[in-house]
Amino acid sequence: MSNREERIEIIDVLRGFTLLGIILVHFTEQYYAGQPPKIHENYGMHNLADTIMQVIIGIFISGKFFMIFSFLFGLSFFIQLDKSDGSSSFLIRFAWRLICLFLIGMLHHLHYRGDILTIYAVLGFGLLLFYKLPDKVLLVVALLLIFNIPSVAMRLYDAIAVVAPDSMMPPEQKPLEIYYNTLKSGTYFEIVKANWYEFAGKMEFQVVVGRIYITTGLFLLGLYAGRKKWFDQIQIFKKLIRYGLWALLGCVVSAGILALILFVAKIEMTQAMQFLVGGFIYDVFNASLASIYVGLIVLYFQKEKGHQRLMNFYEVGRMGLTTYLMQALIGTLLLFSFGFGLLGDYGAAIWIAVALLVFGLQIVFSKWWLKNFYYGPVEWLWRSMTYLKLQPMKK
Numbered sequence: 001m002s003n004r005e006e007r008i009e010i011i012d013v014l015r016g017f018t019l020l021g022i023i024l025v026h027f028t029e030q031y032y033a034g035q036p037p038k039i040h041e042n043y044g045m046h047n048l049a050d051t052i053m054q055v056i057i058g059i060f061i062s063g064k065f066f067m068i069f070s071f072l073f074g075l076s077f078f079i080q081l082d083k084s085d086g087s088s089s090f091l092i093r094f095a096w097r098l099i100c101l102f103l104i105g106m107l108h109h110l111h112y113r114g115d116i117l118t119i120y121a122v123l124g125f126g127l128l129l130f131y132k133l134p135d136k137v138l139l140v141v142a143l144l145l146i147f148n149i150p151s152v153a154m155r156l157y158d159a160i161a162v163v164a165p166d167s168m169m170p171p172e173q174k175p176l177e178i179y180y181n182t183l184k185s186g187t188y189f190e191i192v193k194a195n196w197y198e199f200a201g202k203m204e205f206q207v208v209v210g211r212i213y214i215t216t217g218l219f220l221l222g223l224y225a226g227r228k229k230w231f232d233q234i235q236i237f238k239k240l241i242r243y244g245l246w247a248l249l250g251c252v253v254s255a256g257i258l259a260l261i262l263f264v265a266k267i268e269m270t271q272a273m274q275f276l277v278g279g280f281i282y283d284v285f286n287a288s289l290a291s292i293y294v295g296l297i298v299l300y301f302q303k304e305k306g307h308q309r310l311m312n313f314y315e316v317g318r319m320g321l322t323t324y325l326m327q328a329l330i331g332t333l334l335l336f337s338f339g340f341g342l343l344g345d346y347g348a349a350i351w352i353a354v355a356l357l358v359f360g361l362q363i364v365f366s367k368w369w370l371k372n373f374y375y376g377p378v379e380w381l382w383r384s385m386t387y388l389k390l391q392p393m394k395k
Contacts, residue, residue, distance in 0.1 A: 074222025319376025
C-alpha cells in the first residue's frame with residue numbers, strides 16, 4: 001500500500017471514529033439539541049446508571065468529537081485544493097459545493113435542530129478567504145480561534161463591566177415547554193415549523209458560546225495540517241499527545257487551585273467571571289482531549305493489530321455524510337412524535353446501548369454498500385449536485 005493510500009485510510013478511519021462519538025452524544029441528548037424546560041430537565045436521567053453515563057459522556061465525549069470532525073473538514077478542503085492546484089474553477093466549484101451542503105443541511109435541520117451541516121456550509125467560506133495565508137499566520141489564527149480568544153475578549157469585557165452574559169440569564173420557560181411538547185407529541189409539520197424558527201437561535205448560540213470561532217479555527221488547522229503533511233510524519237502525533245496531556249493537566253490544576261482559593265478566601269465570582277474562566281478552561285479541556293484522541297488513533301493505526309481493528313471505521317467514515325444523516329433519521333424516528341415518540345421515556349444508559357447497536361449496524365451496512373457502489377447515497381447526491389450532472393454510482 002502506498003503512503004498516499006494509507007493517509008487517505010487514516011483520515012476516513014478518524015472520521016468514522018468521530019461519528020461513533022457523535023452518535024453517542026446525540027442519543028444521550030435524545031436528539032433534543034438544546035436546553036429543556038425545567039419541568040423536563042431530567043428527561044435523560046431516570047436512575048443512577050443514567051447519571052453516571054451522562055457524566056462520562058459529558059467529560060470524555062461531548063464537545064470533543066465535533067472538533068475532530070471540523071478538523072477533518074478543513075483537511076478535506078486541502079486535499080481537494082491540492083489536487084486542483086488552486087485553480088479558480090475549483091474555488092468556484094467549492095463555493096457551489098458549500099451551497100449544496102447548506103441545502104442538504106437545511107433539510108436536515110428542519111427535522112433536527114442540532115444539524116451541523118448548515119454551520120459548516122456557512123463557515124466553509126472562511127477557507128476560501130484564508131487559504132492563501134502564510135503557514136505561520138495560518139497556524140496562529142487557527143490556534144487563537146480554537147482557544148476561543150474572540151469569546152474570551154468579549155467575556156473579559158463583560159466581567160470588567162460586571163455585565164451578566166445573556167447566555168447565563170434564566171431562559172423563558174414557556175417557549176422551552178412548547179418546543180419539548182412539540183417534539184414529544186406534535187405533528188410532523190409542527191416539528192418542521194418549530195425547527196424552521198429555531199435556525200436563527202442556533203446561529204446565535206454558535207456566536208454566544210464561541211463555537212463559530214472554534215469551528216473556523218479547526219477548519220484552518222486542518223488546512224495547515226494538510227499543507228505541512230502531518231500524516232506523513234508520525235512524530236507530529238506523538239507531540240500532539242504530549243501537548244494535549246500537558247494542557248489537560250493545566251486545566252485540571254488550574255480549576256483545582258481556583259476552586260481552593262475561592263473556598264478559602266470565601267470569594268463569590270460574578271456570573272460574568274464564571275463564564276470567562278470556566279468557559280476558557282472548558283474550551284482548552286475539549287481541545288486537549290480531542291488532540292489526544294487523534295494522536296492515539298493515528299499511532300494505534302500504525303500497528304498491525306491496530307490497523308486491522310480500526311479499519312472497521314473505514315467505510316463508515318468514507319460515507320460519513322450518509323452515516324451522520326442516517327443516525328439522525330433513526331434517532332428522530334425513535335424519539336420524536338412523527339415516529340415512536342420515545343423522547344424522555346427512557347434514560348441515557350438505554351439510549352447509549354441503542355446508539356452502539358445503530359452504529360454497529362451502520363458499519364455492516366457501509367461495508368456492504370461500498371462493495372457495490374462508488375459513493376454513499378448522500379455523497380452521491382452531493383457530488384451530483386456539485387457537478388450538476390448525475391455521477392456514476394453502481395460499480
